[in-house]
Amino acid sequence: MNRNGKDHGRLLSSPVLSASAAVHLGAAAAVLAHPPTWAWALGAVAANHGVLAAAGLWPRSQLLGSNWVRLPADSGARGEVAITIDDGPDPEVTPQVLGQLAQHGARATFFCVGERVERHADIAREIVRCGHCIENHSQRHRHDFSLLGPRGMRDEIARAQDNIARLSGSTPRFFRAPAGLRNPFLDPVLASLALQLASWTRRGFDTVNGNADVVYRRLTHSLRGGDILLLHDGNAALGAAGRPVILDVLPRLLDRLRVLGLSPVTLRAARL
């Protein structure tokens, strides 16, 4: 099957997208067979688009295709938790984060921005050398990412994929959308690049809140095996002492995991 055929198959793989296709076909057929139904048909199509748009604005939704919001059940049963760290590499923060992880013997997953990997390729390589995984968080982290069409979305993701693989030496296997926002065009692009979408179980909102206590509590509230936690080494909010908040949260979080008998693993390791 050619790529378009494959993409089309994947586009309809989600029950909601299949239903959407049925709504469109049904509406068209109704208007053709009985033109006075046009107002009803238009309303059905508009409502359907509303559902798809809402699903794209809900980062943990499964409606637009496969999306990891927790680790696979086997991994959770082993007491594994994934710490994911977004928006880097950052020349000030990321090396300190790597040092904290090394002190605790912990592994993490870094969702990096392609153009930042181009600027800080040495740090990207260091992430991989330390045994962590580097994954795809788009080329430019555009705030209008979820409004892009299929071509724009492919461009953002494929360029990051090429840059990260070439400069870090490790080919990403997971993708996270900027701010977690997306649209129905994303899933076929990810399929063609063999990327799995990953969001999170819980996030600290640490790009907007510099209070380490609050961020820590958000992440550790009812923490259990299988959770995917989200922190930021890029765009990190600053705490009272002017320190990026992740640096005050991560050591406490790693201590807490140890007390609870949970082990931090990468998303790739959880998939095994």
Ligand SMILES: [Zn+2]
């Ligand atoms: Zn981000």
